[in-house]
Amino acid sequence: MKNVKTLLIDSDEHSRYFLSYALKKSGIEYLVVLENGFNVLEKVKNQQFDLILTELMVSGIGGFELIKKIRSLSSYKDVPIIVVTTLVINNHIQKCFELGATDFIAKPFNLKDFIEKIKFYSNHS
Numbered sequence: 001m002k003n004v005k006t007l008l009i010d011s012d013e014h015s016r017y018f019l020s021y022a023l024k025k026s027g028i029e030y031l032v033v034l035e036n037g038f039n040v041l042e043k044v045k046n047q048q049f050d051l052i053l054t055e056l057m058v059s060g061i062g063g064f065e066l067i068k069k070i071r072s073l074s075s076y077k078d079v080p081i082i083v084v085t086t087l088v089i090n091n092h093i094q095k096c097f098e099l100g101a102t103d104f105i106a107k108p109f110n111l112k113d114f115i116e117k118i119k120f121y122s123n124h125s
Contacts (some may be wrong), residue, residue, distance in 0.1 A: 001071040003029055003030050004028055004030065004050045004051050004122040005030045005032075005047070005048065005049045005050045006028045006029075006030060006031050006032070006041065006049060006050065006051045006052070006053070007025060007031075007032050007034070007037075007040075007044065007049040007051070007052045007053070008020065008023065008031060008032070008033045008034070008052075008053040008054075009033075009034045009035075009037060009040055009052075009053070009058055009066065010033075010035070010053075010057065010058065010084070011035055011036055011055060011057065011058045011059050012055070013035075014046070015055065015084075015107070016035065016069045019084065020045075022111055022115065022118070023053075023118060025111070025115055026114075026115045026118035026119055026122065026124065027118075027119065027122065028051075028118065032047070032049070032089040033057075036056045036058055036060040037040060037059065037060030037061030037062060037063075037065075037091070038059070038060035038061065038064050038108050039060075040060070040061060040066055040070070041061070041069055041070075044073065044076060045073070048075060048104075048107040049076075049079060050079060051079065051080050051082070051118075051122060052070065052076075052079060052080070052081045052082070053081075053082045053083075053084050054066055054067070054081065054082075054083060054084070054121040055084060055085050055086075056065070056078055056083060056085040056087045056092065056096070057085065057086075057087055060118070061097075063083065063085070064096070064099060066094060067081055067083070067096060067100055067101055068100070069101045070100075071091070071099065071100035077101055079101070080121040080124070081100060081101050081102050082101070082102055082103045082104075082105060082121065083096045083101045083104045083105065083123055084105045084107060084109070085104075085105075085106065085107060086106070086107045088106045096119065102121065103117065103121070105117065
């Protein structure tokens with residue numbers, strides 16, 4: 001797998017730790033982790049990422065707005081954005097896809113399935 005530049009945004013410390021672990025198990029070596037949405041736009045404008053994972057409930061900009069703003073940047077038109085969240089409500093799932101999310105993973109998730117999805121998106125980014 002190529003060295004995929006990955007951005008992870010999650011406000012929960014335990015989730016950040018577990019997701020970082022799972023991403024490394026998936027073969028991700030280059031990982032930037034943010035605990036809120038305050039600096040995300042600055043980060044994505046200054047550095048090109050190949051894969052983005054975000055929780056919906058992040059402090060600052062919030063998950064929905066974050067997806068919308070990242071998708072509005074021409075350099076992120078085709079970058080996979082995966083929502084990984086505990087907020088599993090049908091209209092929220094639909095809204096994520098309408099705003100441009102590539103995939104939606106509900107927490108808690110099966111580690112093996114998560115790794116397979118990350119490998120898929122890493123190879124197709």
